[in-house]
Amino acid sequence: MSFDGISFSAFDHRCMATALKLASRGLYTTHPNPRVGCVIARNEQIAGRGWHVKAGAAHAEINALADAGENASGATAYVTLEPCSHSGKTPPCVDALIKAKIARVVCALEDPNPEVSGSGINRLQRAGIKVQSGLLSTQAEELNAGFLKRMRQGRPWVRIKLAQSMDGHIALSDGSSAWISGTEARADVQRWRARSDAILTGIGTVLADDPSLNVRTDQQGGGENARQPLRVIADSHWRTPPDARLLGLGGKVLIAGLDQGGIPKALAQSRAECMVLPACAGRVNLELLLQELGQRGINEVQVEAGATFCGALVHQGLADEVLIYQAPVLLGGGCVSPFAMPRLDNMEDRVHLKWVDSRRIGNDLRLRLKPVYGAGADRS
Secondary structure, rough: OOOOOOOOOHHHHHHHHHHHHHHHOOOOOOOOOOOOOEEEEOOOOEEEEEOOOHHHHHHHHHHHHHHHHHHHHEOOOOOEEOOOOOOOOOHHHHHHHHHOOOOOOEOOOOOOOOOOOOHHHHHHHHHOEEEEEOOOOOHHHHHOOOHHHHHHOOOOOEEEEEEEOOOOEOOOOOOOOOOOHHHHHHHHHHHHHOOOOOOEEHHHHHHHOOOOOOOOOOHHHHHHHOOOOEEEEEEOOOOOOOOOOOHHHHOOOOEEEOOOOOOOHHHEEEEOOEEEEEOOOEOOOOOHHHHHHOOOOOOOEEEEOHHHHHHHHHHOOOHHHHHEOOOOOOOOOOOOOOOOOOOOOOOOHOOOOEEEEEEEEEEEEEEEEEOOHHOOOOOO
């Protein structure tokens, strides 16, 4: 899609940066919708601000227009995602922008949602509104990586979380791993859980650790009424104990297994939903599981699992991000490494990781990296 005279001023950048900051206020609440912010400005003065708070509530543009009032006429609307042009739980935002006599719309990204996908921009242009796109698009992509991945590929953004020692181990030889990272790092994990729509693990972790995998209500993004992510267990042979801790907590649980011998009666009668999926190398087909989660409106999946499960995701090219909390401790020899993958005979086949961010969290170092698959990998 072409746009005439794309040129962004310093003020344009400031307004879009403000819109992105507003959008981030919905980090924990907008599921399954994207996080969107909007700023209305006129004569290089901000007249209105708004953001999407939660699904079913007014969109960012509507809130910003209400804040701007009559000052919206002839103004510029800075939106972090292309305004919607379809009716869902709320009316189309493009109609409100046109009615308010907005003169110009700057959006960070075009919306890949098939129900929008350029139609919002087209309708604005047909109404005589100047539209420009691409301002701070990288930051906008980062904010809504899960929603955008689901719209483009039909499956959610997959983030693997792990804690490891300085010598690269996640557990002792007997599987003991509590606690490698410190208190501050574990609190930070709660914030990443809170922004996720699902927490995914394997049966090995359930049997070894009996985890809760929920969002602690005393952490940021939570509160007493915190939305609990869907907890998903890949359990090929239905070995999840009916008295597993995560089955006794609030929130929904999904167990994915194979159609081999049927679902045990105790699990079938538990509060968990049991879903049968095809096999891949004798285990649950992870790609189909992710596609199923995408169809359910899941944008972000946080994986908290063992080396075999995490290795399978990376080996199959299904992991989008790796979040590592590296603690200043040494576990020594004979311990468990983070990713169990087939042995490489050629260095050309190694998996490359792209640096995203690194920072201190308490006494630990948090590393964010993105796997680079195929021809796009850096071979230097």
